[in-house]
Amino acid sequence: MHTMPELPEVEVTRQSFASRILGAKVLSLRMGKPLRWPLGCDPGRLEGARVGEVLRRGKYLWLPLLSSPERREGLLIHLGMSGALTFGQSLPPAGPHDHFELDTSQGLLRLTDPRRFGAVVWGESMQKGLPARLLASLGLEPFDVAMTGAYLHERLRGRRVSIKQALLAGDIVVGAGNIYACEALFMAGIDPRLAAGRLSLRRCERLVLAIQDVLRQALALGGSSLKDFKDAHGAQGYFQLSTRVYGRESEACRVCATPVRRITQGQRSTFFCPICQKK
DNA sequence: AAGTGGACCTGCTAGC
DNA sequence: TGCTAGCAGGTCCACT
Incomplete structure (x- = not known):
């Protein structure tokens, strides 16, 4: 159940769980072996946050975690070369390549990534900190009206x-x-x-x-x-x-x-x- | 500024 | 059968 993530795969992944995770409450977050970058925050701080609408930018996914009305925190997720996300209520036990798990009231979101080129990075918003830096130099979305x-x-x-x-x-x-x-x-x-x-x-x-x-x-x-x-x-x-x-x-x-x-x-x-x- | 190559990491397969 | 070399969806970073 691993992957090959270019835009279509990332978008298919997004569509396959966005509506099911929307509104879920974060119960806990655990990281496995290091991914491309450190998470960048204490996993505990996200407990109790509500999951907002999952967005895609390029091959990145942005998972909003609304811990309070004024906070627009979230996780920027990239699947790297070999990453795959699964979401469900009764996933099999974590394996050796599962390096991120977000347990929520509506299911468990898990990143399986053998090569660990993928990333899960906390950000105060998409426009600040590491997420902003990673997104800053991205070109146009292929279906943007300006893409001519x-x-x-x-x-x-x-x-x-x-x-x-x-x-x-x-x-x-x-x-x-x-x-x-x-x-x-x-x-x-x-x-x-x-x-x-x-x-x-x-x-x-x-x-x-x-x-x-x-x-x-x-x-x-x-x-x-x-x-x-x-x-x-x-x-x-x-x-x-x-x-x-x-x-x-x-x-x-x-x-x-x-x-x-x-x-x-x-x-x-x-x-x-x-x-x-x-x- | 633009171009190049190395780095990150594991698993699989083809070939000997 | 067992080992090794080569290859794999990405992209950041240091260097010229």
């Missing part, structure tokens, strides 16, 4: 990194990780090695649509389950059954049958079709 070809074109101007790496950096547009960046570039017919600043406005427009398209599709399929991603209900996703290039090295391109290539960019694998993605 013109915006992308403008933000990529002068950038010499490859378009693939520019997408992954997350400071221009959030949400597409390694899988969906590869998929979106394929759908837009763009060579992942192309310098970001050399994309024409027209290509930027196509790329925006492709990113939105692929994320929408993945969302509709409940996300990807590469290893065994499951949402907080335990339902798995099916997007991985339909990837066009990701994870398909040497297999035939679904459009032109040319073998899909795998290259390394910024220490990450990139999959693409050398024919369908010429420049």
Whole structure:
């Protein structure tokens, strides 16, 4: 029951427990082995707080914990590479990879994260302290109305990194990780090695649509389950059954049958079709 | 400022 | 069968 958390998986997770945990009263909080950052507060201070509406920003979730009317405290949660949240009233006993548990009046919220690149960080609000710092440099949400070809074109101007790496950096547009960046570039017919600043406005427009398209599709399929991603209900996703290039090295391109290539960019694998993605 | 590479950590699989 | 190398969904940070 672990994961592969790009935007669709994080959003699917959010939707799978947000309404069930809303209004719950915090009974206790326990941390296991260290995650990416320390929690940043005494776990006891959150007891008695009420859970507000769970929000998503990029691949982060914000869990508001209203300890009093004027306090907008909460927890910023990131799933890292291998994290998964589960929420329920009778979860199995905690295992060796369960490093965060929030017991509430409506169920137990648990983060399972073998690699521990994930994080649970307390903040007085989303706009203060460590949460604010982590969120500050995030780019636009892919479905923001301001997310247009013109915006992308403008933000990529002068950038010499490859378009693939520019997408992954997350400071221009959030949400597409390694899988969906590869998929979106394929759908837009763009060579992942192309310098970001050399994309024409027209290509930027196509790329925006492709990113939105692929994320929408993945969302509709409940996300990807590469290893065994499951949402907080335990339902798995099916997007991985339909990837066009990701994870398909040497297999035939679904459009032109040319073998899909795998290259390394910024220490990450990139999959693409050398024919369908010429420049 | 922008680009690059290292760091964090565990588990799984392919290959010998 | 058993060991080892290589790879995996992310992103921060230090350095050039």
